[in-house]
Amino acid sequence: MIFLQSQGFDQRGMIFMFGALAVMYFFLILPQRRKAKKEKEFRNDIxxxxxxxxxxxxxxxxxxxxxxxxxxxxxxxxxxxxxxxxxxxxxxxxxxxxx
Known part of the structure; x- marks a missing residue:
């Protein structure tokens, strides 16, 4: 009975997971894309x-x-x-x- 109760859908876990992904995107992926774009523009403008x-x-x-x-x-x-x-x-x- 206790085992069945712990297998339910946990909304807090999903919210935490999406929040962690959003933080990773804004602090890791987005700045790296901006830097790559600036470098490409620099090389094209030489x-x-x-x-x-x-x-x-x-x-x-x-x-x-x-x-x-x-x-x-x-x-x-x-x-x-x-x-x-x-x-x-x-x-x-x-x-x-x-x-």
Whole structure:
């Protein structure tokens, strides 16, 4: 008899579960989506002459942009190097431009 009573539908448990999912969405997923969107816009707005830093830490200035295969040629102290656009770090490049 007691076993049957504990198997009933518990609304408080469902409310807690949906609340936990909402908190996870607003504090984890939504900010990550916003950051990814800003990074994508940053990479698409790169122009020739922009000073950038790659994710591997290489500093340089954009010399060429090739839109067909999403590559960028960066001029460094050692010469010109071709990188994927995705290899350019938004955070490090913005810190470089603030100096």
């Amino acid at each position: 122009k020739k002459g922009t000073k950038v830093v790659t994710t591997s830490g290489i500093h340089g200035k954009v010399a060429e942009i090739n839109d067909t295969n999403n590559t960028v040629v960066i001029e460094t102290g050692a010469g010109k190097i071709r990188f994927e656009r995705a290899a350019i770090s938004m955070e490090l490049s913005q810190k470089l431009s603030q100096k």
